[in-house]
Amino acid sequence: MTEQRIILEMGTGNDLYGEDYTKAACRAVQDALHHSSLVLFKSLGIDHREMRVQVTIGVQQPERVDVDVVTAELPRGRAEVNIVHGGLNVHDPDNDTAHVIATAAIAALLPIDPAQWRLNKMARPDRPMG
Amino acid sequence: MAKTHLVHQFGMGSSIRSHNYTEAAARAIRDALWHNSLNVADAFGFPKEAMLIDVEIGVQQPEAVNTEALLGIFPYGQPQISVVRGGLDVDKPGGGGTTVIANAAVIVSFEMEPRHD
Numbered sequence: 307m308t309e310q311r312i313i314l315e316m317g318t319g320n321d322l323y324g325e326d327y328t329k330a331a332c333r334a335v336q337d338a339l340h341h342s343s344l345v346l347f348k349s350l351g352i353d354h355r356e357m358r359v360q361v362t363i364g365v366q367q368p369e370r371v372d373v374d375v376v377t378a379e380l381p382r383g384r385a386e387v388n389i390v391h392g393g394l395n396v397h398d399p400d401n402d403t404a405h406v407i408a409t410a411a412i413a414a415l416l417p418i419d420p421a422q423w424r425l426n427k428m429a430r431p432d433r434p435m436g
Numbered sequence: 437m438a439k440t441h442l443v444h445q446f447g448m449g450s451s452i453r454s455h456n457y458t459e460a461a462a463r464a465i466r467d468a469l470w471h472n473s474l475n476v477a478d479a480f481g482f483p484k485e486a487m488l489i490d491v492e493i494g495v496q497q498p499e500a501v502n503t504e505a506l507l508g509i510f511p512y513g514q515p516q517i518s519v520v521r522g523g524l525d526v527d528k529p530g531g532g533g534t535t536v537i538a539n540a541a542v543i544v545s546f547e548m549e550p551r552h553d
Contacts, residue, residue, distance in 0.1 A: 311475045312443075313474055313475060314472065342443055342472045418480060422551055423482075423548055424550075424551045426548065428547060429547030
């Protein structure tokens with residue numbers, strides 16, 4: 307049975323005054339997570355532990371993100387978090403500060419065999435048009 | 437097994453200066469859709485055209501939403517739109533008009549069943 311990506315969730319988060327890259331990353335993860343709900347686990351009786359969760363965080367200083375803290379933001383499935391150079395920092399030279407913006411991309415993958423599923427008769431596109 | 441819900445998507449949109457409930461609803465739908473890239477049709481081996489898309493919009497003046505104008509937002513699938521009283525209107529200070537906020541929920545389903553043969 308092959309693993310299929312079912313969704314890519316995208317979000318953004320920032321830390322405005324603390325230059326806290328971990329906090330910005332966690333907020334980006336929450337933003338990405340809370341624009342959708344994967345109700346198919348309940349609809350189809352699938353255990354969420356079957357899901358693999360691939361998280362990519364983009365920030366300007368990847369080494370300043372605490373990966374374990376970000377991983378703890380993902381309560382369902384088996385999460386792996388990667389931090390890469392990305393996001394955006396907005397510098398304020400007058401006050402010598404930066405607003406830190408993080409981007410999160412969360413891919414959810416499930417072992418689904420398309421051969422095990424079909425559309426109902428009425429929903430098949432090849433049905434004769436009445 | 438009949439119509440099966442697979443994913444719900446959520447969004448918010450506003451019309452700040454034009455008091456346009458349809459535009460606020462359109463932005464809420466785009467917010468819901470473009471925070472996610474859905475692969476469920478491919479994952480189950482279904483054509484994207486078979487996707488059933490039930491959209492619920494919440495705004496303070498449901499009758500002011502032109503649902504026909506919202507159907508063109510959806511790149512594929514079979515959208516159906518209902519509007520209820522919800523969202524939020526916020527008056528500007530000094531009586532300078534009203535800012536409109538719309539909530540959108542996009543419910544993605546297929547008429548699907550396990551293959552037994």
